[in-house]
Amino acid sequence: MQRNAEAIAIPRTQNGSTVRRALHTLTVTDGNVVTALLRLTLGLVMLPHGAQKMLGWFGGAGFSGTVNMLTTYAGLATPIAVLVVLFEFFGSIALILGAFSRLGALAIATVMVGAIVTVHLPNGFFMNWTGTQAGEGFEYHLLAIGIAIAIAIKGGGAFSLDRKISRD
Numbered sequence: 001m002q003r004n005a006e007a008i009a010i011p012r013t014q015n016g017s018t019v020r021r022a023l024h025t026l027t028v029t030d031g032n033v034v035t036a037l038l039r040l041t042l043g044l045v046m047l048p049h050g051a052q053k054m055l056g057w058f059g060g061a062g063f064s065g066t067v068n069m070l071t072t073y074a075g076l077a078t079p080i081a082v083l084v085v086l087f088e089f090f091g092s093i094a095l096i097l098g099a100f101s102r103l104g105a106l107a108i109a110t111v112m113v114g115a116i117v118t119v120h121l122p123n124g125f126f127m128n129w130t131g132t133q134a135g136e137g138f139e140y141h142l143l144a145i146g147i148a149i150a151i152a153i154k155g156g157g158a159f160s161l162d163r164k165i166s167r168d
Helices: 018-027 033-055 062-072 078-097 101-123 139-154 161-167
Strands: none
Touching: 018 101, 018 161, 033 062, 033 078, 033 101, 033 139, 062 078, 078 101, 101 139
16 A cells, blocks of 8 residues: 655645754754853863763763763663763753754753762762762752753853854
8 A cells, every 4th residue: 555645744834844943943042141151151161071071081081981980880871871971071062062052951951960869969969068078969960950951941042053053
């Protein structure tokens, strides 16, 4: 039995193809400078952490060392550990460039929620400023999640590639 090509075709929107509409939805943003400041701050703070995990910079273990640590000590499955490294590294780059800022922000938020649940929650809220706790608390992660949620809602803001993409 032969199917009608129109019946299985991806529907088109009024403004163009479904893919183009989805791309617009992911990238649409205004020229808000405050949103851009949040995006750049989160991206620049997270990039060194991602570079530690992906490239071994700043005293990090690099990709294989980080994946091994996350699977051995944090008990993550290998695919999840790989996603942690990829999300943190490429998510921060996406935020700095303002390219698919919503996805980059959601990637960072996902990593931060995972870090709270798997490592930091038992250590309480506060960071280990005095060196007397067993480990770091989750206040830093909560701030990153809050900023990431704001970016996921508002988009990349001013000076972002998202703004350029969504206008085309």
